[in-house]
Structures are given as structure tokens and as C-alpha cells.
Amino acid sequence: xxxxxxxxxxxxxxxxxQLRRQWLDAEDKPLDEDWRPAARTPAGTYRLDxxxxxxxxxxxxxxxxxxxxTHNGPVADSYExxxxxxxxxxxxxxxxxxxxxxxxxxxxxxxxxxxxxxxxPPDQRAVRIFRDTWGPRxxxxxxxxxxxxxxVREPTPAQRAALAAxxxxxxxxxxxxxxxxxxxxxxxxxxxxxxxxxxxAHAREQxxxxxxxxxxxxxxxxxxxxxxxxxxxxxETADESFAAxxxxxxxxxxxxxxxxxxxxxxxYLLARAxxxxxxxxxAALYARVREPRFAxxxxxxxxxRQFDPDRPIQRGKPFPDFEFPALAAGAPPVTGAARxxxxxxxxxxxxxxGPCVAGMPELHAAYAAVNDLQAGPGEDALHELGPAxxxxxxxxxxxxxxxxxxxxAFRAQQxxxxxxxxxxxxxxxxxxxxxxxxxxxxxxVLVDEAGTVVALSSDLRDDELVPTLRQAARATPAAAxxxxxxxxxx
Numbered sequence: 001x002x003x004x005x006x007x008x009x010x011x012x013x014x015x016x017x018q019l020r021r022q023w024l025d026a027e028d029k030p031l032d033e034d035w036r037p038a039a040r041t042p043a044g045t046y047r048l049d050x051x052x053x054x055x056x057x058x059x060x061x062x063x064x065x066x067x068x069x070t071h072n073g074p075v076a077d078s079y080e081x082x083x084x085x086x087x088x089x090x091x092x093x094x095x096x097x098x099x100x101x102x103x104x105x106x107x108x109x110x111x112x113x114x115x116x117x118x119x120x121p122p123d124q125r126a127v128r129i130f131r132d133t134w135g136p137r138x139x140x141x142x143x144x145x146x147x148x149x150x151x152v153r154e155p156t157p158a159q160r161a162a163l164a165a166x167x168x169x170x171x172x173x174x175x176x177x178x179x180x181x182x183x184x185x186x187x188x189x190x191x192x193x194x195x196x197x198x199x200x201a202h203a204r205e206q207x208x209x210x211x212x213x214x215x216x217x218x219x220x221x222x223x224x225x226x227x228x229x230x231x232x233x234x235x236e237t238a239d240e241s242f243a244a245x246x247x248x249x250x251x252x253x254x255x256x257x258x259x260x261x262x263x264x265x266x267x268y269l270l271a272r273a274x275x276x277x278x279x280x281x282x283a284a285l286y287a288r289v290r291e292p293r294f295a296x297x298x299x300x301x302x303x304x305r306q307f308d309p310d311r312p313i314q315r316g317k318p319f320p321d322f323e324f325p326a327l328a329a330g331a332p333p334v335t336g337a338a339r340x341x342x343x344x345x346x347x348x349x350x351x352x353x354g355p356c357v358a359g360m361p362e363l364h365a366a367y368a369a370v371n372d373l374q375a376g377p378g379e380d381a382l383h384e385l386g387p388a389x390x391x392x393x394x395x396x397x398x399x400x401x402x403x404x405x406x407x408x409a410f411r412a413q414q415x416x417x418x419x420x421x422x423x424x425x426x427x428x429x430x431x432x433x434x435x436x437x438x439x440x441x442x443x444x445v446l447v448d449e450a451g452t453v454v455a456l457s458s459d460l461r462d463d464e465l466v467p468t469l470r471q472a473a474r475a476t477p478a479a480a481x482x483x484x485x486x487x488x489x490x
């Protein structure tokens with residue numbers, strides 16, 4: 001194989017460039033982690049003083065952070081994977097008192113990768129050509145749904161129609177393959193290129209086809225990561241007959257030699273067992289996640305945050321106490337103590353998080369339903385939803401955005417989110433991620449009036465959201481629900 005790496009699509013950072021820093025000791029063990037802005041200099045570079053390093057720090061690992069995620073920086077002695085698909089830039093600190101980054105010296109943004117393969121098997125070649133043909137076109141359409149600052153917009157009806165038409169064309173290409181085996185692989189590649197496009201009926205049809213036609217131990221599945229993901233999505237709302245067949249398939253896939261595929265299968269099996277309260281099965285499946293072959297694997301650590309017996313957030317256990325700055329300047333902090341005696345739904349989110357933004361219609365509809373608000377017909381009415389005077393369930397949204405103004409602009413221009421808002425200061429991000437034990441957003445938790453965790457994100461989406469919230473509201477005495485003390489947006 002020969003090729004050239006591509007470059008990230010990136011917006012201009014403006015007057016400051018946010019950096020994620022991790023200080024390492026002589027044994028490469030992390031000492032501390034924080035987020036700091038590098039200020040723009042008159043020369044157009046970005047400079048960050050490093051005098052605040054811990055005394056035992058000998059190396060710095062850093063990433064550039066923008067609203068669409070993190071990635072490595074241009075100055076480094078070496079690069080290390082962060083375990084999540086991106087890289088750290090690593091620098092020795094000896095003789096270095098500052099970090100200065102010249103983004104103008106970087107290759108042009110958005111340059112596509114180039115790969116040339118030699119001697120590859122015909123079936124893998126067919127999959128690669130299919131992806132090379134349809135992947136860039138799908139990505140370009142999805143990028144048209146992205147604002148210049150990197151935030152995901154909601155697709156317009158025209159964009160949805162264009163993506164559906166492209167998917168139909170790609171599906172026809174897959175079905176036109178010369179033999180059954182290649183046709184199967186290309187249909188799986190199609191699910192990779194268009195992973196979240198289909199309506200529930202179509203998704204179920206594809207899942208039934210996978211169970212009937214695809215060997216869960218086929219070694220080529222390591223190249224087709226969406227297969228267990230697709231089954232898992234359907235499994236969330238499937239009937240027991242499908243669920244039983246899917247669990248058998250995923251049980252075999254958990255033995256797949258490809259670590260990521262095996263872990264994805266185990267993840268869905270764990271979620272299924274946990275939702276049914278099968279504690280012994282959860283323990284047995286979790287023991288498999290901790291097997292030596294998954295040591296130091298990012299996805300294994302991700303699963304541990306959800307199923308480790310000692311994890312900080314669990315159903316039936318107290319939700320960790322918290323105090324976050326309010327989004328509104330000058331407003332009192334948002335605290336857990338102030339919410340004792342009434343139920344609330346807390347969600348960690350960000351405006352740059354695609355799934356967070358995609359969930360806004362559902363969340364606004366749920367807020368209206370559980371708090372007896374009349375939103376009016378159509379989604380436009382939900383965009384302009386106002387606050388409940390006496391919410392039966394308080395919504396508390398904690399933003400991980402680097403700038404509070406991003407949240408304020410989002411609420412003014414896209415969704416009102418007429419509930420309580422707090423922010424996490426950049427310096428506190430590492431502590432929050434560790435203390436609350438999550439590795440991705442959105443993460444929602446329903447907490448009852450006693451401060452106990454009632455439900456987690458998996459119970460708070462789709463058809464389960466409103467019934468779960470209403471059940472918590474019914475369990476709360478009316479006298480425990482205070483009236484709002486201020487009008488307008490919180």
C-alpha cells in the first residue's frame with residue numbers, strides 16, 4: 001500500500017486557539033490534564049506559556065480543540081494515538097518555556113487522503129472501490145449540513161431528500177455486484193457509508209438480512225465496523241423474537257478476532273442484560289471485556305465507564321453532588337443541593353455535538369409533554385417553546401462548550417431550550433469527565449427527589465423518554481415542585 005494522509009476540515013480559530021494539555025512524568029504517566037487558550041500574536045501565530053507545568057513534568061501531550069472535536073497539533077517530537085481515532089502531539093519540555101503554533105504553515109485544510117493498493121484480495125478491493133466511490137459523496141452532503149464554525153446543522157428537507165437519493169443509488173450499485181458473496185460485502189459497506197439514514201422499518205429489514213446471511217465470525221467483518229452497530233440500534237426497540245436471534249449472533253461476534261468488533265458486540269449484550277436487570281449476566285459479560293486481549297483498548301475503557309461495578313453513576317445510587325457556573329452571567333451557581341426534594345433530568349451536552357443537536361426536537365417535545373405545555377402544531381412551535389412556570393421535571397443542561405456565547409447563540413438562533421443551563425469551565429473539564437465517569441456526550445441522567453439515579457441515557461431516548469419522565473413526575477408530591485422565580489429563558 002502506498003498513499004498520502006489527508007488533512008482535517010477546520011474552521012479558523014479566531015483570536016484564541018483552545019488546547020487540551022496533558023503533562024507526563026519521566027515514566028510517561030499523566031500528572032495533570034487541563035484546557036488552555038493559546039492567544040493569537042501580532043504575527044498571526046498562537047502562543048501558550050508553559051511555565052505552569054507541574055514540577056515533575058518532562059513531556060507535554062497536547063491536542064487542538066475546536067467545536068467539532070480534538071486533533072493533533074503541528075509542532076511535535078512524536079505523535080501518539082488518543083485511543084479514540086485522533087492523535088496527541090508529544091513534546092519534550094527540556095529547554096522549552098512556551099508553545100508557538102503557526103497554523104499558516106500547515107497543509108491546506110480538507111485535503112483528501114490518497115491510497116494505492118497492490119495485491120489486495122478481490123473482495124476487499126470491491127469494498128474499497130465502493131467506499132471510495134460513495135463515501136466522499138456522502139461526506140460532502142453531510143458536510144453541507146455543517147456550519148462554517150464546525151457545528152452540525154439540522155438537515156433541510158432538500159438535504160434529506162438528496163441524501164436519500166444518493167443512498168438509493170449506492171444501494172443499487174451494491175446489488176449489481178457479480179456474485180452473492182461480493183453483493184453481501186457491498187451491502188455491509190453500504191451500511192458503513194450510510195449508517196443512520198434509514199427509517200425503523202428499513203433498518204429492521206437490513207438487520208433481519210444480516211442475521212440470515214452474515215457469519216458473525218467472518219474475518220472480513222473487521223473491515224465493516226457498522227454491522228454490530230446496526231443490529232444494536234434495531235435491538236433497542238425490537239420484539240423478543242428478533243432480540244433472541246440478535247443476541248445469539250452478537251454472542252458469536254463477541255469471539256471475533258477483531259477486537260473492536262468483539263467489544264461492540266459485548267457492549268450491546270451488556271446493555272441488553274443491564275436493561276433487564278440480569279446482574280449475573282452483566283458480571284459475566286463485563287469479565288470478558290476485561291480480558292487481556294482488550295487491555296489498553298479505548299472502547300474497553302468506554303464500556304468500563306458504563307458497567308464497572310464501582311462506576312460513579314449507577315441506577316439506584318446517589319447522583320454525585322455538583323456545582324456548576326450558571327450560563328447566565330451573574331446568576332447563582334447550579335447545584336445538586338438546590339434540587340433536593342424534586343426530580344430533575346440532567347444532561348451533559350455541547351453545541352458541537354451532532355447527536356446532541358439531533359436530539360433537540362425529541363427533548364423539546366418531551367419537556368412540553370411532561371410539563372403540560374401547549375407547544376402548538378409542527379416543529380417550528382417547538383423551536384420557540386417557552387419555560388414551564390412549575391416544571392414537573394426540571395431539565396438541567398450542562399454545556400461542555402469552550403465559550404458560553406456558543407450556547408447563547410444556539411438558543412437564540414436554533415432551539416430555545418427553555419430550561420436551566422450551566423457550563424463547565426475549560427479548566428474543570430478533565431475533572432468533570434472523570435468524576436461523572438462518562439466518555440461521550442450526550443449523557444443524560446434522571447434523578448429523583450432523594451438525589452438517587454432513576455434512569456440513564458439508554459432509558460431516556462426515543463419512545464422511552466416521555467414515559468420515564470412522567471413516571472418520575474407522578475412519584476413526586478406536588479408540594480415539592482417550586483414555581484419558577486424569574487420569567488424568560490433561564
